[in-house]
Amino acid sequence: MKIIRTRWLAMLALGFATAAGAQNTYPAKPVMVVVPQAPGGANDVVARILTTKLAERLGKQVVVENRPGAGGNIGTAYVAKAAADGYTLLFTVSSAHVINPALYKRTGFDPVQDFVPVGSVATAGYVLVANTSFLPGSVRELVALARKKPDTVTFASAGNGTLNHLIGEMIQHSAGIRLVHVPYKGAAAAAADVVGGQVTLSVQSLPSAQAFIRAGKLKVLAVTNEKRLPSMPDVPTVGETLRGVGATPWYGLFAPVNTPPAVIARLRAALRKVLEDPEVRETLERQGCEPFVSEPSKFEALIRSDLARWSEVVNAAGATID
Structure with a gap:
């Protein structure tokens, strides 16, 4: 033993x-x-x-x-x-x-x-951005327009099933609206076409979008994270209008x-x-x-x-x- x-x-x-x-x-x-x-x-x-x-x-x-x-x-x-x-x-x-x-x-x-x-x-910080000519300046105004004119507002993503696509789907489902999804091969191409006006909206990471935002080529409607971003404390989250919508x-x-x-x-x-x-x-x-x-x-x-x-x-x- x-x-x-x-x-x-x-x-x-x-x-x-x-x-x-x-x-x-x-x-x-x-x-x-x-x-x-x-x-x-x-x-x-x-x-x-x-x-x-x-x-x-x-x-x-x-x-x-x-x-x-x-x-x-x-x-x-x-x-x-x-x-x-x-x-x-x-x-x-x-x-x-x-x-x-x-x-x-x-x-x-x-x-x-x-x-x-x-x-x-x-x-990562993510934001809902729009072409600067898009009249709505908030999620509430976007929802009102999309309800009035369904299937007329387009949103670009980095591809089917990507995070920015699914956040767009979450917004539609929660608000009861219909947007037209336009998938791209990558976030950069999607952002570029929102800047160019070929597509109206996109959910983008800040690293991908902040150069356009700073240059005044994209406007931010909301933060899609669950909480406001320290770098954008005055920008509301989507969830402040559509409860439960948001991802970090x-x-x-x-x-x-x-x-x-x-x-x-x-x-x-x-x-x-x-x-x-x-x-x-x-x-x-x-x-x-x-x-x-x-x-x-x-x-x-x-x-x-x-x-x-x-x-x-x-x-x-x-x-x-x-």
Whole structure:
């Protein structure tokens, strides 16, 4: 009995030593962060802000690799199947992670079973914008016009099933109005055609729209987040007129499931320090984002709750992509 107990204690000590060793030696080589969207988009911009500082904290190069396609599914599935060693991570936006499973018949990944959340990073500001010649200047006025003249007001999105499409569907459903959806291949093209007057409205992320807003080429009718944005405190939310309408997109860092706990702990500690950096916080805010630091368990709960919520929205909208 004494021999068995001695062996058990030795194995336990070895386990602790191995975990401590993994935390102390990781990373021993560059870390790749996969962004499942194209370069230059909001997700890519935030990822590069993060990884520059993360490299300083980890003491090794952290490289962003863009793997766009299928609304984010290709890059996300790639990380889901990568070695669970902490050297291939995923930086993604909530729309790709919690909407796609309801939207696509086959995504190639399970957002809960295939990943360990390293941590939440930031929330993104989204706004309902219009061509400057559009007479309504508020959600209330938009609703009144759309009720009077159904199927005459057009709204552009980055494509069927994208976040800005689904928020537009939420507005229609809540207000009991009919808008004409015009899907584009990307948010930039949608914003450009709203500026040009080919389409009337669009829901856009602040990183995508703020240059047009500052130049007076787009006007903001409302914030589509659940709360007003610190950078636009005087702009009301859609939910202030249409109760329950609103979404706060988030960005998060993930590792493949079964990544060693010591490696996850090392990444979480580094990420926390990065998000405490005033320079990082200021840079994120300039991009229309707010730093979003959450306990891992609360972030996991948010993911599960978002999956259920967006499944309902997608089903109500009848949006599907094969």
